[in-house]
Amino acid sequence: MGEFDLIARHFKRPVRRAALGVGDDCALLAPRPGMQLAVSSDMLVEGRHFFANVDPEDLGHKALAVNLSDLAACGAEPLAFTLALALPSADDAWLAAFSRGLFALADAHGCELVGGDTTRGPLNICITVFGEVPAGQALLRSGARAGDDLYVSGTLGDARLALEALQGRVALPPALLAAARQRLERPTPRVALGQQLRGVASSAIDLSDGLLGDVGHVLRASGVGARIQMENAIECIATNYYGVSASSLFDQDFLLQCVLSGGDDYELAFTAPAAARAAVAAAALQAGTAVRRIGQIEAAPSLRVVDAAGRELALAFSSFDHFA
Ligand code: ADP
Ligand code: MG
Secondary structure, three states: OOHHHHHHHHOOOOOOOOOEOEOEOOOEOOOOOOEEEEEEEEEEEEOOOEOOOOOHHHHHHHHHHHHHHHHHHHOOEEEEEEEEEEEOOOOHHHHHHHHHHHHHHHHHOOOEEEEEEEEEOOOEEEEEEEEEEEOOOOOOHHHOOOOOEEEEEOOOOHHHHHHHHHOOOOOOOHHHHHHHHHHHHOOOOOHHHHHHOOOOOOEEEEEOOOHHHHHHHHHHHHOOEEEEEHHHHHOOOOOOEOOEOHHHHOOHHHHHHHHHHOOOOOEEEEEEOHHHHHHHHHHHHHHOOOEEEEEEEEOOOEEEEEOOOOOEOOOOOOOOOOOO
């Protein structure tokens, strides 16, 4: 199978919304009038972002999911994506499974593959997504204001819990490991929630490197600080997998570390004025995604995690940084 057969067999499909798809030197997109194009790239590198033996169908899903998560954080609607792929070999079965996982998620979001690049090399997947958002309505990191509530969607820390178990540092009952592993290997981008939060949230970010660091980006961009209630944060770890609660298996410090510094959650963290609580609840309901209020934006810079008595916790961990 040559390069062009590989592309034709696994990645070329009839175009839908795009003006021109795979096969020419450029793809052509046709965003609707009054819309801005939202663009983001994310790369997945073997050994760094995934294990060599990961299920290729899950990998196809995750490669696109982490990109859709960035569109979600901006409140954009997915349109199209490009796929730059380095492959050690043209393994037909691997490619079939990878593209199945990729296109299943793409189709669920009406996001079409319009181009890319394919080369031989160590396994490396780089996707660029394109979305559209009404001009001026994108959710940004810079809009948080003192007094706003701080929310997160879904559950946090499960991906870290799975990673700890897969690397042999903790033992998990099989059912709990399977559920946590789903969260690590098949994250759900909160695309509908992001769009519902347009005009409601004052700022947003997606959580890829850990809550502390990612919320830190919002705080710096907005020139504010925040206080997170520990007891609310700890509830973010899916407390009940098949009747087994994580809190019955692990101590609070470990769970808090998973929630606050674990990466790969691909949930949204966002802020909204207290007056918008009903609107936030309505947006969550519309999107079918639970949200939880975990703290407050404050004028004093930096991020504080406090216990029920309001005492600040001394934390011995931080978010992920590839070059730290
Ligand atoms: P060029 O030489 O102009 O860069 P290529 O020969 O690399 O073009 O690719 C041929 C066509 O196939 C282009 O339209 C490109 O966008 C598309 N393409 C290449 N790799 C992929 C891929 N992995 N997924 C989707 N489209 C791809
Ligand atoms: Mg090329």
